[in-house]
Amino acid sequence: MALPKAMRLKGHRTFDYIHKNSVKYYGKLMTFKIAKSNPKILISHNNIHSLNNFKVAISISKKVSKKAVERNKLRRILQDCLLKNFSQENNHKPYWLLVNLKAGNFYNDKINLLEEFQHLIFKSGLFK
Numbered sequence: 001m002a003l004p005k006a007m008r009l010k011g012h013r014t015f016d017y018i019h020k021n022s023v024k025y026y027g028k029l030m031t032f033k034i035a036k037s038n039p040k041i042l043i044s045h046n047n048i049h050s051l052n053n054f055k056v057a058i059s060i061s062k063k064v065s066k067k068a069v070e071r072n073k074l075r076r077i078l079q080d081c082l083l084k085n086f087s088q089e090n091n092h093k094p095y096w097l098l099v100n101l102k103a104g105n106f107y108n109d110k111i112n113l114l115e116e117f118q119h120l121i122f123k124s125g126l127f128k
Helices: 013-018 069-084 110-124
Strands: 023-026 030-036 056-058 093-100
Touching: 013 030, 013 093, 023 110, 030 110, 056 069, 069 110
Parallel strands: 056 093
Antiparallel strands: 023 030, 030 093
């Protein structure tokens, strides 16, 4: 299941803001960059109703896998895990999350990938 449009991060200004103003959490397989939302950056997008919501972007480079099919599959797995843990009641924290997968040959080991993803979500304090 894909992320709803209201939860997606887009725009180069958004990513520049996250890279400069984020708190970073590191794991063996991925890194999390979390920044407080800045709705002024998203005003140019036509999504006015969800400017101050929790938003996510998952970035997987070609160093993880050269095949787009495998990168998209990893992205869908992580998005599905995120949506299972996400509840609308806990959406009171207006944060932006950028998930970067590190290069390696781990994409066949989905169990470890999901365990670390959940660990970093709880370590960062996004979900309880």
